[in-house]
Amino acid sequence: MIGKNIYRIRREKGITLSAVAEQANISKSYLSNLERGLNQNPSIYIMKKVSQALDVDLQEILGDRSKLPESEWLNFVNELKQSGVKKEQLPAYKKVIEFVKWQQENEHRQKQKNGI
Numbered sequence: 001m002i003g004k005n006i007y008r009i010r011r012e013k014g015i016t017l018s019a020v021a022e023q024a025n026i027s028k029s030y031l032s033n034l035e036r037g038l039n040q041n042p043s044i045y046i047m048k049k050v051s052q053a054l055d056v057d058l059q060e061i062l063g064d065r066s067k068l069p070e071s072e073w074l075n076f077v078n079e080l081k082q083s084g085v086k087k088e089q090l091p092a093y094k095k096v097i098e099f100v101k102w103q104q105e106n107e108h109r110q111k112q113k114n115g116i
Helices: 002-013 017-024 028-035 044-054 058-062 071-082 087-113
Strands: none
Touching: 002 017, 002 028, 002 044, 002 058, 017 028, 017 044, 028 044, 044 058
């Protein structure tokens, strides 16, 4: 799974095996073996170097990307934290978000009803 994730990310980013290996300071053959699943127990140190070379979170290489929050959501949460919002305040913000969502759904229904 780790190897498949490395391969997928590398291909999505259009980076060559040689470039990742060079940037991570590991051999091409070692990286190739990782990608093909021939080496299934790389050290966390090597995985961190590969993730840095690919410019992704280590978690993205180690786990299923679909289980990770999208970067926009992480950025949103970080912005909330930076603006001083505390965890205890989230239920109040959730109500505001639910209201906005309800409002948008009603506007959409109204437009459909009016044929717009």
